[in-house]
Amino acid sequence: MDRGFKRQEIMANSNNKKGNRKRKIITTVIILLFLFINLTHTAVSREHEAVRMAGGVLGKLEKSKLGSFFLKLFTKENFEFAQRVYFSLFVWYGTNNIAEDINKHFVDYILKNPNIHTSVTYNLIRYFVSILYPLYILAIIVTGLYILFMPASPLGRARAKSLFGKLIISMVLVSMSPYLMITLLTFTQQITKEILGDPESPRGYVKIATEEFTSALYKMRNIIILGNTPNLILGGGAFLETSPFHELEKFGEWFHHNEWVEIETVWTAPPLLFIVLLIIGIYGLIAFRYFMLILWAILLPFTIFFSSFEFTKGIGRTMLEQTLLWSFLQVFYAIIIIVFAIGITVAPQDIYNNYGIGLNLNVIENYFGHSIGGGISGGENPFFISIFTFGGVFLLFLGPIIMFTFFQKLLPP
Numbered sequence: 001m002d003r004g005f006k007r008q009e010i011m012a013n014s015n016n017k018k019g020n021r022k023r024k025i026i027t028t029v030i031i032l033l034f035l036f037i038n039l040t041h042t043a044v045s046r047e048h049e050a051v052r053m054a055g056g057v058l059g060k061l062e063k064s065k066l067g068s069f070f071l072k073l074f075t076k077e078n079f080e081f082a083q084r085v086y087f088s089l090f091v092w093y094g095t096n097n098i099a100e101d102i103n104k105h106f107v108d109y110i111l112k113n114p115n116i117h118t119s120v121t122y123n124l125i126r127y128f129v130s131i132l133y134p135l136y137i138l139a140i141i142v143t144g145l146y147i148l149f150m151p152a153s154p155l156g157r158a159r160a161k162s163l164f165g166k167l168i169i170s171m172v173l174v175s176m177s178p179y180l181m182i183t184l185l186t187f188t189q190q191i192t193k194e195i196l197g198d199p200e201s202p203r204g205y206v207k208i209a210t211e212e213f214t215s216a217l218y219k220m221r222n223i224i225i226l227g228n229t230p231n232l233i234l235g236g237g238a239f240l241e242t243s244p245f246h247e248l249e250k251f252g253e254w255f256h257h258n259e260w261v262e263i264e265t266v267w268t269a270p271p272l273l274f275i276v277l278l279i280i281g282i283y284g285l286i287a288f289r290y291f292m293l294i295l296w297a298i299l300l301p302f303t304i305f306f307s308s309f310e311f312t313k314g315i316g317r318t319m320l321e322q323t324l325l326w327s328f329l330q331v332f333y334a335i336i337i338i339v340f341a342i343g344i345t346v347a348p349q350d351i352y353n354n355y356g357i358g359l360n361l362n363v364i365e366n367y368f369g370h371s372i373g374g375g376i377s378g379g380e381n382p383f384f385i386s387i388f389t390f391g392g393v394f395l396l397f398l399g400p401i402i403m404f405t406f407f408q409k410l411l412p413p
Contacts, residue, residue, distance in 0.1 A: 095221035099214040113185040170308040177300040195334040205341035220271040281396035296323040340392035358384035
């Protein structure tokens with residue numbers, strides 16, 4: 001049985017590697033094609049007419065039959081058409097890769113915490129601890145001498161004794177600062193796991209939220225491609241207009257000059273902005289939290305040190321607040337996901353299906369007939385995103401701001 005499971009796991013890993021390799025190859029080809037298009041456009045444009053002199057390479061190509069056939073294809077309209085094709089391919093493959101990654105690793109990203117045991121982070125913390133040790137020893141010696149030899153009021157001596165005890169405890173805590181940070185991150189991670197529950201359960205809230213986010217990405221991709229389709233059609237007509245084949249050139253000229261619909265690519269900016277916000281909310285902010293946790297883990301010895309003295313207690317309290325807030329941010333993320341999933345589940349269907357961005361079912365039925373609109377209503381509308389989904393994305397994006405606004409200054413002065 002164990003061998004069978006291991007064989008299946010090896011085959012699954014091999015298939016994943018092949019799929020990742022295929023996506024990388026396709027992405028690389030698209031990027032190289034884009035670079036080739038722009039470089040060729042620069043070479044054959046009118047602004048670089050000097051290059052096309054009779055003695056130049058392009059001049060010689062124009063004289064040959066095959067060269068003139070090739071150069072005739074590189075017009076401004078054809079370059080714009082190629083750029084629109086590239087934009088559509090980039091949106092298609094890029095969105096698909098992001099959606100697949102979110103569907104597989106969304107929970108893993110939320111639960112991800114930096115490994116304090118790594119040599120670089122741990123050694124840096126130990127280095128700062130070694131810097132603070134002499135300061136602690138000096139402060140303990142001065143406080144002890146003050147208690148033993150300096151004449152002072154009973155209140156002053158009591159404060160000195162209290163400071164002496166704080167310094168001893170603080171010195172012990174500083175030496176344990178890496179393990180304290182590890183304990184804190186383990187604690188927040190376990191709380192987050194309990195809140196999210198089983199990510200593979202179809203009824204689990206995290207599964208509902210993940211499917212909603214990935215579905216929104218696919219729908220935004222469809223809206224962008226749909227909005228860019230008229231440009232692709234008109235660009236194809238322009239391509240036929242400059243075709244070396246005489247019959248295609250006539251058809252392309254007629255097709256291109258009858259512009260029934262023309263949509264600027266910039267009109268697809270709102271759905272593209274939605275994709276960017278979702279990427280920032282999931283990848284950007286989680287990555288930023290990851291780096292901030294490394295920073296505050298490294299500074300934890302100084303946080304404990306500043307908290308030991310009355311005149312630096314405010315600095316230490318602020319640093320401790322930041323450490324706790326960034327650590328518990330994953331817990332707040334889990335709560336946001338649960339709230340979003342519950343909101344999607346209990347939302348009134350008429351509001352969920354009729355208010356949002358994209359092609360509404362009623363609009364589709366009015367323009368294309370009940371057969372198409374009714375067919376979509378039987379499943380899921382691939383060109384419409386509910387306002388509730390938008391709210392969830394903005395809640396995910398604004399989560400850290402909300403948390404830091406409401407939960408600052410909670411520690412006692």
